[in-house]
Amino acid sequence: MLKKLLCSQETAKQRMDICNNCEHKTIINTCAVCKCILPLKVKFLFSECPKGKWSETYFTSDEW
Numbered sequence: 001m002l003k004k005l006l007c008s009q010e011t012a013k014q015r016m017d018i019c020n021n022c023e024h025k026t027i028i029n030t031c032a033v034c035k036c037i038l039p040l041k042v043k044f045l046f047s048e049c050p051k052g053k054w055s056e057t058y059f060t061s062d063e064w
């Protein structure tokens with residue numbers, strides 16, 4: 001059940017790498033735009049970057 005809500009570790013890492021290079025990431029690992037806790041947010045399949053910066057990430061086949 002929970003697995004269906006989570007993306008792959010690969011996608012979560014890709015998202016976190018983008019956040020780590022984003023000007024909106026705060027010192028306490030939250031997003032200044034959406035206020036989410038990033039290490040948690042990146043793991044959920046249907047999370048979205050409010051600035052559209054995750055558009056270059058892709059879902060791997062195990063997520064469909």
Ligand code: SF4
Nearest residue numbers: 019022025031049053
């Ligand atoms: S969710 Fe988007 S806007 Fe927020 S820190 Fe990550 S890349 Fe930046």
